[in-house]
Amino acid sequence: MLLLIAGALAVLSVRNLFVATMLLGIVSFTMALIFISLDAVDVAFTEAAVGAGISTVLYIGTLALVGSQEREKSKFAPGPLAVCLAVGAVLYYATYEMPRYGQPDNPVHTHVAPRYIEDSPTEIGVPNMVTSVLASYRGYDTFGETTVIFTAGIGVLLILRQRRRRKKEVTTEDPPLRDGKGGSISGLGSAHDLVPHVISKLLVPFIFVFALYVQFHGDYGPGGGFQAGVIFAAGIILYALVFGLDFARAVVNEKAILFLISAGVLLYGGVGVVSMLLGGNFLDYNVLSSDPVAGQHLGILLVELGVGITVTAAMLAIFYAFVGRPELLIETSTNAEQPGKERN
């Protein structure tokens, strides 16, 4: 716990952004461990994959593009500090009448939640309650969540696929690509290192298998579409890092990715629509099969698949967009008349 605070303070004070990013990753990872101790295995899984994994990759990808040194300036900001202290004080004030931590008779545990704990195994037939709540009781939230990822994917594509109008600066901005410590990841691959090549070749299939396991085993253990998607994406990203972006593109090209992002959302929504057509409410899986429990099973399976597809594709899209950015710039500067035809 104290490690968290130490980590956070370090993040605040460190001036090198690369280090800060790493520290953030550590904080996330510690957080994941704490989540496990708090019985939140699913969340821990996700936090580890996302907070410590994907987001770190994204940060590094960004730093590679923008440079990693914060400007030398130590400033003390009394205004923000006062605001923070005020916010903290309000919360601290609030804690005094909060229900005691971990007590079974807290309102959180007595209202609503018992239903999930007691009835979900019979109503849904899925042992992992988190999955059943996620995909069924609050399935719509998860649909929203998938949409959020979809939105992020679209948004990143919109923003990073824009070509700049001012072309003259392009050449001067290339150097930062190699300045930062993460320079080597910028899509070109570590062409001469045999060891990583072999190891990753060995690893990638296992990662995919593991991802599939997580995907379809989410009903029983921790995991599910989201985590699986992240892992799947991580596999491809690893591949891209080692062999270069072009190879990865050969495996999954960007058009396919865009298609997949959409397909995932549509699959999820489609399940909902089908359930509507079958006379139930939106996302009412009971009607999907003659047996409600089997229907729930089927529904959750499909929905999780949809989540998995969208997450994988969106993560890849974001990754490609970041890593592919420099190419795009060079492309634009040399080929301004036909802005990147092949990429569309």
Next chain:
Amino acid sequence: MMFTLETHVLLSLIIPLLGAIGIALTSSVPNIRETVTLVTSVLLCLNVFSLLPGIMNGAEPAVLLAEIVPDIGLALKVEPLGMTFAAVASSLWIINSIYSIGYMRGNNEPRQTGFYICFAIAIAATMGVAFSGNLLTLFVFYEVLTLSTYPLVTHKKNADALKGGRIYLGILIGTSIGLFLPAIIWTWTLAGTVNFVKGGILEGHASAGVTGVLLFLFMYGIGKAALMPIHRWLPAAMVAPTPVSALLHAVAVVKAGVFAVLKVVIYIFGIDFLTTTGAAEWLTWVAAYTLIAASVVALTKDNLKARLAYSTISQLAYVVLGASMATSMAVAGGALQIVMHAFGKITLFFCAGAIYTAVHKTEISDMRGLGRQMPVTFIAFLIGSLSIIGLPPLGGSWSKFYLMLGAAEADEIYLMIVLLVSSLLNIAYLLPIVARGFFYPPLGQSDEPVPVGYEKSDFSWRNIQEAPLFCVLPPVLTALACVVLFFLADPIVRLIEPILTP
């Protein structure tokens, strides 16, 4: 009568609006466009006058246009006072249209289509003000009037126009939204209605103090009544072409202001209620002050239109004075003043415009001897002046007479003195213009269109260089009307009598 009274009421609004559309459609052919204007104005006038017999018989046609706020709609209701106002405005519009054509063409003004459209809309708004059935409707049309006249005021689109337009809009919108509107809403929360009801609606709902504050809000909220110190917009509006000044700033707009004052005093506060609370005491003195002060300022102005503007401010104060004395005679005097002053003042503006069209003079000191060149114009000017001063046998004498009676009724000796002094001041600032015109020799300077060598000669037909016929005819007509009105005072008083007797 072709239709029911209600239809005629509606038509009064619709005719000018249709006219505006017609003008827009025929903008490419000036002759047809002007014909549309004239036909519209004649139709409107006929329409308004077709209401007259019904109103004389005590009918009160009402029309609900729309409900803006629950329980308060845009409602039209014709009562004698509004009838009077509408009749004056619509009949003067015909004359003014003729005059506009002469003036606008004579001066080759640009953007004439826009001018006529805005003019028609302004007239529609005036009709709306005249026939409004409640405060809200009055307010709505009052604002429409302000906004539709803004393009007219700034017609010249130069720096002066811009500045004048700013003052015009700033004061009128400022006071109406800042004071008038809150007063309306306040009235609504107090009385639960804002309908114009004979005898007032506030009695029993408001204490003396609140009444005083409300009256203050109303009187200064109705900026168009040009009470000092919010009179600045009226001189500012003189940057407009003269037909605008003539009809709108001597008749429609300013009269809408004082008309609103009368309406508020009579139908919202109630004459008796005001008398008993004495809340209007201060208003009397403000009006009296405005009356004198504006006259004095008028004396100092060399620009003819500016002088007329201050004269208007002073004359408007008569109406407010009449309202504030809150006796039936005084209110009758106020109502008469609306009519009489309208004809008198429009004559003067027409003359000012005719002079400008003919010789492009705006300063009084440059107008020496012009009477010999433009005798008809100057005689009309003389008649208008006399009417405003209040000499028989001209219409203006009646309004002054009733106001005096009202002051006497209220035992206000000082006010009678004020009225007397003011009449003297009127003489002092109006008659010298005529006197210079006729009795002084013309300026012998080179820019004087009268050729050197003729300046000592007496009147001769060869010297006459009047403005175009369309510019000269209207002042003659209105001057005649001033005379005629002297004999028509009785029917007008009978028309508005019902509102004075509770």
Next chain:
Amino acid sequence: MTALSSQFPIIVAIVPLLAAPICALFRGTTLPWAITTIISGITFYVSIQLMIAVIQGGPISYELGGWAPPWGIEYVVDLLSGFMLILISAISTGVLLFSRESITREVPDHQLGLFFAAYLLALTGMLGICITGDAFNVFVFLEIMSLSSYALIAMGANEDRRALTAAFQYLIIGTVGASFYLIGVGLIYMMTGTLNIADIAARFPEIEGARPILAAAGFIVIGLAIKLALFPFHVWLPNSYTYAPSIITAFFAGTATKVGVYLLIRFIFTVFGVNYSFGGLELTDILLPLAVLGFLSMSVVAIYQTNIKRLLAYSSVAQLGYIILGIALASESGLMATIVHIFNHAIVKSGLFLSVGCMFYVAGSVYLKDLHGIGRRMPVTTFGFVLGGLGLIGVPLTPGFISKWYLVVASIEHGGVIGYGLVALLMVSSLLAVIYIWRVVEVAYFRDIPEGAEKKEAPLSMLVPTWLFIAASFYFGIETTFNVGIAKATAAFLMGGS
């Protein structure tokens, strides 16, 4: 048909959502636009049907996934949310009709598919927020709306690079706001054990004195205040509105902040209840000064702007002050003023931004210095702008007048020095509005047309929707049975519901 109509609540949100991925896949300029417009039209139609159903039969509840609340997520359509649905979908449709010509100029062709997908997602987010009955679901849709809006605003970078920083600033502030909201909801969940808004409201009286609830209320109000750009949390708004593509500005100006206001009303009146909000929390004391400061200071700031979009953006913040003022007065007439003004301001402001969009289309700039004599270059557009501006000022026959009327009524009812003081301040603020609108008018009509500027109107496909908004604003300013009637019923419903 009955089967379908029983699904209407979900259809409203789900149709644009599902259309978004489809739209993202299409290339070309026409198809994505056509899809988006049709979809938006469908939501508009469904919203109206829902509203009719609500008026006839009371609030509608829809259980997602067939799970009864509070276990499942519930969609609730009552008067307020129905009203918001209609407003949002109507404005969206109108803006889309306009967008065809405008957006092809401001956004590169190959991105239009994605652009409209993001637009649909923003629409989904707004509709979802308004219709859901679950506090956490609100957060999810809030984020859908926000994320897509960051991206959409950043699209303005094609014209002005400052769009990027504006979007980034909005992202940071918006995320902090959303997180505040999340903390607030967490605290409430902690105390009540439920996330369903109706359920929270039902359990609220038991725990309303507790400190965490106080903190929760604080976090939610502040979080939402950030989202709705209440002064002094408005810093993100002027930049975002200024640099976003024209149609995005028009769309968001009418809807995005209004959604925040909707949530605030929901929480203050439905969840916390009037007694707690204004008795326990003294929200009046907090919101009222902010609202007043907001509309006064922002109107003044608006006067000094040299960019029309920025001027209107500041005016938006000022107008939000009016809206919040109505809430702060905590009376039925105040609330009514708020709801009426949400509606009126949305229409007027969207119309204004669209007319500015026309100007941009022709003149290529929205700086006052480049728009000299625009009133003569583009008479139709500029006249529309002037009429819309009159609506902002609150001239009678415009909807702004209706709003102002009720605000003043509410202030007078509030009584005392504060009430009458407010009346005076409201009037001062209206006059400030006159000044900033008239600055534009004078530039438009009194300055000489620059050399070489051609006299040309925007294409009809842009003019017609613009005038649709302007005409609608006048319609609702005169025939007020729809907006005022619903507002009145809603206000009574919300005040009585506590």
Next chain:
Amino acid sequence: MSFGFFNYWIFIILLMIGLYTVMSRSNLVKKMIGLSLFQISVFLFYISMGKIDGGTAPIVVETGADGMAPVYSNPLPHVLILTAIVVGIATTALGLSLVVRIRETFGTIDEDEILEMEDKD
């Protein structure tokens, strides 16, 4: 458990650090990092309230050896936080992509410098 509100306090401190980073740092990436920190702290808050002493992860297991039905922690906050994490990563991705574009167009990612440049625009 001995540490009563300890988790909540950690949450508060983390939140304050995150918020302070967002507000005080002018480097845009640092701002994003602060924002991530801020969001992570909220996750901790939610998960903490779902915990029950002696509880276990909310996945159905066979009845324990002692014959007692196992106590599960509340799964609902977990679900909520799963969603929130996704939202967090989505925000981060978008924010960072904006940073990249800002760096390209302005040539810096320092807010103060950007503001200076904007004033010149």
